[in-house]
Amino acid sequence: MKPQVFIIDTNVLIAGLICSDKNSPTVKILDTMLSADFMYVLSPALLQEYRSVMMRSKIQQLHKLAEKEVDQLLSEITANAIWREPQKKHQAPDSGDNHLWDLLLQANNTVLITGDKLLLSNPPDNASVISARAFMETILD
Numbered sequence: 323m324k325p326q327v328f329i330i331d332t333n334v335l336i337a338g339l340i341c342s343d344k345n346s347p348t349v350k351i352l353d354t355m356l357s358a359d360f361m362y363v364l365s366p367a368l369l370q371e372y373r374s375v376m377m378r379s380k381i382q383q384l385h386k387l388a389e390k391e392v393d394q395l396l397s398e399i400t401a402n403a404i405w406r407e408p409q410k411k412h413q414a415p416d417s418g419d420n421h422l423w424d425l426l427l428q429a430n431n432t433v434l435i436t437g438d439k440l441l442l443s444n445p446p447d448n449a450s451v452i453s454a455r456a457f458m459e460t461i462l463d
Contacts, residue, residue, distance in 0.1 A: 326461070327404060328362045329425050330355065331436035332371050334454050335399075339376070340384040347454035351435065356395075358402040360461065363432065365406050367421035372396060415444040426451075433457075 330351060338352030354360055375381060376392045387395065412423035419441060426434050426449050433450040435457045436442060445451035452460075 327432045329434045330362055332375050333437045334435050347458040355399055363406050364403040365425050415440045
């Protein structure tokens with residue numbers, strides 16, 4: 323069986339960045355992304371979304387990182403990722419998440435980790451969408 327590869331939704335990354343509980347699933351996911359302890363994929367669209375959300379003033383007030391620090395963090399995340407540039411366009415339950423569906427459906431054995439209830443309750447056929455807590459309980463433990 324091929325090892326699983328994960329997609330980390332922006333909401334999980336941001337929650338990991340701003341959460342003060344070091345034992346929270348989202349913090350552990352961010353930590354394991356930075357230490358390259360599991361395989362995850364990035365695309366140009368997802369990386370751009372990460373940066374765009376991290377640079378929102380309300381989010382910046384919570385994580386307190388300067389733009390240079392945000393870019394350094396994203397460089398580290400990118401360095402540990404598998405880079406994919408999906409061409410095929412898929413329709414997600416929310417059109418703003420089509421880029422996630424494109425990544426998810428590009429290869430077998432890819433799992434999306436998200437906190438988005440709409441995505442969690444409407445996974446595409448033959449693909450897995452799980453919460454950060456489910457990931458922590460089944461994969462990291």
